[in-house]
Amino acid sequence: MNSHPASSTAPWTFSSEGDHCVIIRFGDQIDPAINARARQAAELIHNAQLPYISDLVPTFTTLGVCLHPFYPQPPAHKELINTLTEILAPLAHSDNIRDNAAAVTEAARLIRIPVCYDPSFGIDLDDIARHCGLTVEEVIQLHTAAPVRVFMLGFAPGMGYMGLSDERLAIGRRSTPRKHLPAGSVAIANRQTVIYPNDSPGGWNIVGATPLRLFDPHTPPYARYAPGDQVQFDIISRQEYEQIKARTETIR
Known part of the structure; x- marks a missing residue:
């Protein structure tokens, strides 16, 4: 598994799980704020409508980004990480996920x-x-x-x-x-x-x-x-x- 920091300031890291999945990690403990960040990241990526992404799987502290295994000409790994980092930019500058409600609205049912x-x-x-x-x-x-x-x-x-x-x-x-x-x-x-x-x-x-x-x-x-x-x-x-x-x- 290869780990790839998003940047020196972004509150997440990337890691590869096989050839068709990237894990975005937002923390290492069960915490509502960390979980909210993973959920909001899923919404941002979903709204971007990237055709080569087949599924988004949020967990306690991570988001699994699954790629279509037969998508023609999928992006290279570095290009994918750069694209995801750009999509998640609204979350990158907020220490408190609750302060970032204007960027993306999480489900509140x-x-x-x-x-x-x-x-x-x-x-x-x-x-x-x-x-x-x-x-x-x-x-x-x-x-x-x-x-x-x-x-x-x-x-x-x-x-x-x-x-x-x-x-x-x-x-x-x-x-x-x-x-x-x-x-x-x-x-x-x-x-x-x-x-x-x-x-x-x-x-x-x-x-x-x-x-x-x-x-x-x-x-x-x-x-x-x-x-x-x-x-x-x-x-x-x-x-x-x-x-x-x-x-x-x-x-x-």
């Missing part, structure tokens, strides 16, 4: 996700409360107190990594992952929340479940939320869960 914290769903609530020195009610209150940011999608289609949660909810992943978790399981670890969009294995701590479908490969935009969105978890009863679930299944 608020997505509300109903969650049932009934013990039959929140199978790890007691363990979480004990580990964090809280009551189960306090765990639920902290988990629903404020919106969290969707940093990225990964692991499975439509699975968002959301945070950062209240420091009092700091707990690591389970020492032994479960082999099967039902779709809609809501889980926390490392001050983040994930919701498993499909039945799958998983090693996070389960606090509840949502009756919503989070990923539908047949209906654009496919995933219920996208990087940059804010997600608010709303408490619902077991009865409300079943009612919403029934409506969801009927629509399907």
